[in-house]
Structure formats: C-alpha cells, structure tokens
Amino acid sequence: MDPRVKSSLLWGLVGAMAFLVLAQGYHLVADEFLGIAPMGVGALVVLGTTTALAHTVRPRLVQNERS
Template identity: 45%
Template sequence: MNPRLKSALLWGAVGFMAFLVLVQGYALIVEPLVTIVHGTILAVAVAIATTASAYALEHRIAAWSARRAVDETETHGDDGKSKS
C-alpha cells in the first residue's frame, strides 16, 4: 500500500473516532445531540473528509515544513561567534 494513502486512511480513522468521542462526551455531559445511527453516519462523513484532506494536503504541508526548517537553519545557523 502506498505510504501516502496509508497515512491518509489512518488520519481518517482518527477523525472518525475523535468525532464519535466528542458526540459521546457531549451526550454524557448534556444530552444526546443525535442518535447512534446519525452519529455514525456523521462520523463516516468526517472520516471521508479527513481522509481526502489528508491525502490532498499532507505532502504539501510536509514540503512546506521541510523548506521552513531549512530556512531557519540557514538564518539561525550562525551562533554569533566569528572566527577572526
């Protein structure tokens, strides 16, 4: 399996479970917002959206982060000590 796809699917699973945890927590504290069936359907929609956005954006965010790290290393690489 493609590592990018595997990562996106794992993020989708995290989104699915996180949404269900939030719905359950709200139901325990206040009152149920939705039924179990509706909550599961919404969690699947969240998982699909999370998977799609992770697949589309993860490589761009990683490239941006790598460029930023290189730029910070170049600008902060000198510790202020001169060798003269």
C-alpha cells in the first residue's frame, strides 16, 4: 500500500475514534443514548471526510515543512 494512502487512512481512523469518544462523552454527561446507527453513520462520515482531507492537504503541508 502506498504510504500516502496508508497515512490518510490512519488519520481517518483517528478522526472516527475521536468522534466515537465524543459521542460516548455526550452519552455520559447528558444521559441520552444516540443509538448505534447514528453513531456508526457519524463515524463513517468523519472517517471519509478526514481521510479525504488528509489525502488532499498532505502535499501542501509537506511543501510548507520544507520552506
């Protein structure tokens, strides 16, 4: 697997896990359970968005790091 793709997928997983942690925190504080389906859909949306954003922005960050 291309290291760029692998890195982007890992960042997507980090984003999805962060979303799930925030959803769990909401459940603990507000005492309201959102449901498995909305949490799963939300995690997948965050995963896809973060992966695409990381893949798109990475070349620019690497370029800024060199200068």
